[in-house]
Amino acid sequence: MRIGQLAARTGLTTKTIRFYESAGVLPAPARRPSGYRDYDEGAVARLAFVKAAQAAGLSLAEIREIITVRASTGAPCQHVLTLLDSHAADLDRRIAELTALRADVERLRSRAGTLDPATCDPAVVCQVIQADVVTQPVPTT
Amino acid sequence: MRIGQLAARTGLTTKTIRFYESAGVLPAPARRPSGYRDYDEGAVARLAFVKAAQAAGLSLAEIREIITVRASTGAPCQHVLTLLDSHAADLDRRIAELTALRADVERLRSRAGTLDPATCDPAVVCQVIQADVVTQPVPTT
DNA sequence: CTAGGGCTTCCACTGCACTGGAAGGTCAAG
DNA sequence: CTTGACCTTCCAGTGCAGTGGAAGCCCTAG
Numbered sequence: 001m002r003i004g005q006l007a008a009r010t011g012l013t014t015k016t017i018r019f020y021e022s023a024g025v026l027p028a029p030a031r032r033p034s035g036y037r038d039y040d041e042g043a044v045a046r047l048a049f050v051k052a053a054q055a056a057g058l059s060l061a062e063i064r065e066i067i068t069v070r071a072s073t074g075a076p077c078q079h080v081l082t083l084l085d086s087h088a089a090d091l092d093r094r095i096a097e098l099t100a101l102r103a104d105v106e107r108l109r110s111r112a113g114t115l116d117p118a119t120c121d122p123a124v125v126c127q128v129i130q131a132d133v134v135t136q137p138v139p140t141t
Numbered sequence: 142m143r144i145g146q147l148a149a150r151t152g153l154t155t156k157t158i159r160f161y162e163s164a165g166v167l168p169a170p171a172r173r174p175s176g177y178r179d180y181d182e183g184a185v186a187r188l189a190f191v192k193a194a195q196a197a198g199l200s201l202a203e204i205r206e207i208i209t210v211r212a213s214t215g216a217p218c219q220h221v222l223t224l225l226d227s228h229a230a231d232l233d234r235r236i237a238e239l240t241a242l243r244a245d246v247e248r249l250r251s252r253a254g255t256l257d258p259a260t261c262d263p264a265v266v267c268q269v270i271q272a273d274v275v276t277q278p279v280p281t282t
Numbered sequence: 283c284t285a286g287g288g289c290t291t292c293c294a295c296t297g298c299a300c301t302g303g304a305a306g307g308t309c310a311a312g
Numbered sequence: 313c314t315t316g317a318c319c320t321t322c323c324a325g326t327g328c329a330g331t332g333g334a335a336g337c338c339c340t341a342g
Contacts, residue, residue, distance in 0.1 A: 002288075003288090004288065004289080013330090013331085014288090014289085015330075015331060015332085016329085016330065016331085018290095018291095019330060019331090020330095023329085023330095032338095034289080034290090034337080034338050034339080035289080035290060035337080035338085036288085036289055036290080036338080037289085037290090049270065049271050052270050052271045053267075053271075056242075056246055056249060056270055057245075057246065058270075059328075059329090060328080060329070066267055066270075070267065077253070080253070080267050080269050080270065081250065081253055081269070084246055084250045084253075084269075085250065087246055088243060088246045088247060088250065091239055091242060091243040091246065092243065094239055095236060095239050095240060098235055098236050098239070099236060101197075101198050101232060102229060102232040102233065102236065104196070105197055105225055105228055105229045105232065106229060108197060108225055109222065109225045109226065109229065112218070112221070112222055112225075124190065126190070126194075126207055126211060126218075126221050128218065128221050128222070128225075129193050129194050129197055129199075129207075130189065130190050130193045130194075143318080143319075144318090144319075145317090145318065145319080154300090154301085155318090155319085156300075156301060156302085157299085157301085159320095159321095160299075160300060160301090164300095173308095175307080175308055175309080175319080175320090176307075176319075176320060176321095177318085177319055177320080178319085178320090200298075200299090201299070202298090
């Protein structure tokens with residue numbers, strides 16, 4: 001099939017499919033005499049894999065690596081497990097970071113209620129954000 | 142003070158400070174006859190604000206906007222509160238997404254234990270990631 | 283024969299917050 | 313006088329996953 005039909009069947013754009021080929025996650029297909037790309041069912045399966053792996057949070061570089069391992073040393077099980085583990089750890093870290101940030105924002109937000117705009121220090125841009133900064137007379141250096 | 146000292150006092154690089162000036166979060170300072178930037182204490186305070194706002198998850202564009210509001214219409218309280226609220230909502234969304242993704246990865250990870258590499262389907266790149274795909278004989282279209 | 287839709291390549295751009303490097307000016311110490 | 317640290321500007325690149333557009337070929341229908 002041509003690239004347009006593959007795009008329709010996978011829900012991607014033709015642009016994205018060509019980009020995936022250049023990124024090494026989709027093998028270069030056969031060409032028709034006209035130069036048009038000619039895909040088989042394998043391309044549909046491959047793009048399904050790429051989508052599934054992306055949904056698991058893997059980058060195109062990681063997906064490409066899994067594919068390479070698969071092609072050279074057979075089943076990439078161990079590689080994939082390691083990858084998933086490190087992604088899980090990564091996600092844990094990021095979730096913890098965002099949760100802490102969320103708490104910080106909440107703290108700022110609620111502190112805003114206790115501040116009187118009248119006490120707003122013109123030397124500071126916004127005391128809601130920077131309430132821990134008390135403007136002091138410039139130290140005589 | 143010159144840019145190098147400001148950098149030392151704020152823990153930023155001179156590159157970053159010039160970048161902040163071009164990004165509109167730090168006003169252009171006075172210049173010495175030599176052309177060197179000449180900063181006062183206000184620059185230290187401003188950069189502290191930028192850091193605090195960044196720590197609250199605000200982008201440079203948002204920080205610039207707060208500064209602009211502050212300069213034109215006075216205290217940017219309402220603007221800042223709105224911004225913080227929408228950031229909190231944003232964070233909630235992203236935390237939920239990452240948590241769901243974390244659960245997915247865990248599910249894949251644990252499913253890997255139940256799969257026999259011997260049943261590894263060569264038509265699929267990796268069944269750990271794509272276990273829901275059962276390769277079927279290519280439909281005779 | 284022409285219009286159109288689909289395809290080809292290549293290059294540039296998006297957003298974000300920087301970072302690197304080149305070419306050259308300034309200033310104080312030795 | 314020279315060395316070296318520090319400063320200036322401007323341009324380009326980083327990472328990620330695409331997206332946009334231009335110029336031009338292929339193919340079919342009217």
